[in-house]
Amino acid sequence: MNWFARTFNYSIGRKIIMALTGLFLVFFLIEHVFGNLLLFANDGGAAFNEYSHDMSHNTIIRIVEYLLFAGIIFHFVDGFILWSKNRSARPIRYQMSKPHEKTKWTSRNMIWSGSVILIFLVIHLKSFFVPYRITDGMDGKTLFEITRDAFANPYYSAFYVFAMILLGLHLNHGFSSAFQTLGLRHPNFYSGIKILGVILSLVISLGFASMPIYFYLQTIMN
Amino acid sequence: MSNLNLTLKIWRQRNANDSGKLVTYKVNNISTHASFLEMLDILNEDLVKKGEDPVAFAHDCREGICGSCGCYINGRAHGPEGGTATCQLHMRKFKDGDTITVEPWRAKAFPVIKDLVVDRSALDRILQKGGYVSVNTGAAPDANEILVPKPVADEAFTGAACIGCGACVAACPNASAMLFTAAKISQLALLPQGKPERYRRVEDMIAQMEDEGFGNCTNVGACSLECPKQIGQNHIARLNREYILAKTFNPPKSNEVEVI
Ligand code: HEM
Ligand code: SF4
Numbered sequence: 001m002n003w004f005a006r007t008f009n010y011s012i013g014r015k016i017i018m019a020l021t022g023l024f025l026v027f028f029l030i031e032h033v034f035g036n037l038l039l040f041a042n043d044g045g046a047a048f049n050e051y052s053h054d055m056s057h058n059t060i061i062r063i064v065e066y067l068l069f070a071g072i073i074f075h076f077v078d079g080f081i082l083w084s085k086n087r088s089a090r091p092i093r094y095q096m097s098k099p100h101e102k103t104k105w106t107s108r109n110m111i112w113s114g115s116v117i118l119i120f121l122v123i124h125l126k127s128f129f130v131p132y133r134i135t136d137g138m139d140g141k142t143l144f145e146i147t148r149d150a151f152a153n154p155y156y157s158a159f160y161v162f163a164m165i166l167l168g169l170h171l172n173h174g175f176s177s178a179f180q181t182l183g184l185r186h187p188n189f190y191s192g193i194k195i196l197g198v199i200l201s202l203v204i205s206l207g208f209a210s211m212p213i214y215f216y217l218q219t220i221m222n
Numbered sequence: 223m224s225n226l227n228l229t230l231k232i233w234r235q236r237n238a239n240d241s242g243k244l245v246t247y248k249v250n251n252i253s254t255h256a257s258f259l260e261m262l263d264i265l266n267e268d269l270v271k272k273g274e275d276p277v278a279f280a281h282d283c284r285e286g287i288c289g290s291c292g293c294y295i296n297g298r299a300h301g302p303e304g305g306t307a308t309c310q311l312h313m314r315k316f317k318d319g320d321t322i323t324v325e326p327w328r329a330k331a332f333p334v335i336k337d338l339v340v341d342r343s344a345l346d347r348i349l350q351k352g353g354y355v356s357v358n359t360g361a362a363p364d365a366n367e368i369l370v371p372k373p374v375a376d377e378a379f380t381g382a383a384c385i386g387c388g389a390c391v392a393a394c395p396n397a398s399a400m401l402f403t404a405a406k407i408s409q410l411a412l413l414p415q416g417k418p419e420r421y422r423r424v425e426d427m428i429a430q431m432e433d434e435g436f437g438n439c440t441n442v443g444a445c446s447l448e449c450p451k452q453i454g455q456n457h458i459a460r461l462n463r464e465y466i467l468a469k470t471f472n473p474p475k476s477n478e479v480e481v482i
């Protein structure tokens with residue numbers, strides 16, 4: 001076997017891939033949430049539409065976009081492979097098992113928060129990315145209008161908020177966990193990483209969740 | 223202190239092929255000064271008197287240093303108390319009338335031999351792949367010939383404290399042996415005597431850990447919380463670091479050397 005296969009076939013190698021792709025996705029999300037704040041500009045979507053147009057016509061951004069899709073695929077495929085290996089490592093379960101009260105719910109349920117994010121991603125890409133970038137199915141509407149109309153639907157908005165809560169929980173553990181996986185842990189800075197992880201998970205999940213809430217409230221007030 | 227009357231639910235399994243089940247026993251008049259294993263001894267005396275098969279459980283030193291003992295007690299590895307092995311658990315931690323569930327460690331890599339005794343030789347095989355340093359025999363070297371800074375020695379010692387009980391595997395939701403393996407790799411990577419074999423060690427031990435069918439680490443941290451020696455997650459981080467270093471800086475083997 002060559003070096004690559006030998007390194008990344010092992011679970012530790014797969015975890016390194018998960019950590020690197022996970023952190024890459026976090027940096028994308030930070031950009032994404034701040035970019036989308038333009039939705040609140042109260043200018044009928046002019047700034048947001050212009051930003052989206054610029055992003056989708058920038059060569060570098062388009063290359064990063066391919067990396068991003070590859071990252072998501074590697075991340076969740078490795079996630080499922082590791083999870084199924086872990087299931088088979090304990091074929092007979094305990095009759096009575098009480099997780100230590102100091103272990104976090106988020107860390108024990110990454111696969112479930114991740115799975116909700118995955119379902120969300122499919123729906124999310126189908127409602128915004130596919131019509132905007134692939135099928136040209138915008139029916140003459142701008143991206144801002146598509147967004148506004150989608151969030152007028154209470155079920156759609158509720159699912160969106162739910163998925164963002166789980167994304168927050170995923171990142172609440174995931175961010176510092178990725179540093180641990182990469183061996184980047186030292187008492188000098190690790191508590192800072194943990195705090196940064198909590199702040200980032202809050203900013204990202206609350207930031208995204210505020211958008212459907214804002215547009216839904218706008219619809220019912222008009 | 224008053225004595226305890228308890229209901230025990232103990233995993234009974236005749237041998238590796240038996241399917242096994244929880245069997246309920248009553249024990250009465252247990253002193254709160256008794257240790258958990260002494261309580262099981264009392265139960266076993268009762269069972270022997272009745273002509274029944276006593277409960278098999280592993281133990282040796284009964285003072286928390288050998289790593290032989292280990293039961294999953296009321297849903298927790300080594301029972302409800304932190305930083306202790308099963309043999310150091312005392313009956314004063316329980317109340318009169320309690321029901322106590324006792325199970326063996328559960329992992330694919332730890333098959334049950336009988337009742338509460340599991341086969342932990344998978345951990346030995348991981349150690350055989352590199353949990354040692356190679357030295358020439360002969361006259362003992364001078365104690366201070368190789369200097370080790372005090373903080374390094376201290377950190378290495380926190381890993382060396384591992385007694386190989388397997389509670390980390392038992393407590394881990396993924397039945398992973400990362401804490402055990404990390405304790406060895408980290409300890410030896412820190413010390414000058416361990417450095418020559420450092421990269422080979424981490425690659426070989428991790429390969430063996432994987433082949434034994436242990437799960438992988440998802441950084442839950444249950445292992446450190448249940449470890450009788452309270453070995454920390456920092457050792458797992460060092461294991462991960464050693465793996466990355468070995469994969470990037472390990473000098474090529476003779477058959478892999480680049481020809482210019
Ligand atoms: C934008 C979305 C996502 C981001 C930003 C993200 C981020 C992260 C990060 C930073 C980690 C920590 C890596 C580590 O522990 O070393 C992680 C772990 C994990 N992620 Fe995601 N993730 C995302 C989507 C998903 C999806 C779609 C799945 C699919 C099931 C998933 C499943 C998992 C699992 C199972 C883990 C735990 C891996 C382990 O500890 O072994 N994630 N994620
Ligand atoms: S790391 Fe702790 S729990 Fe695991 S085998 Fe060593 S002493 Fe036991």
Ligand code: FES
Nearest residue numbers: 282284289291309
């Ligand atoms: S019997 Fe030796 S550690 Fe418990």
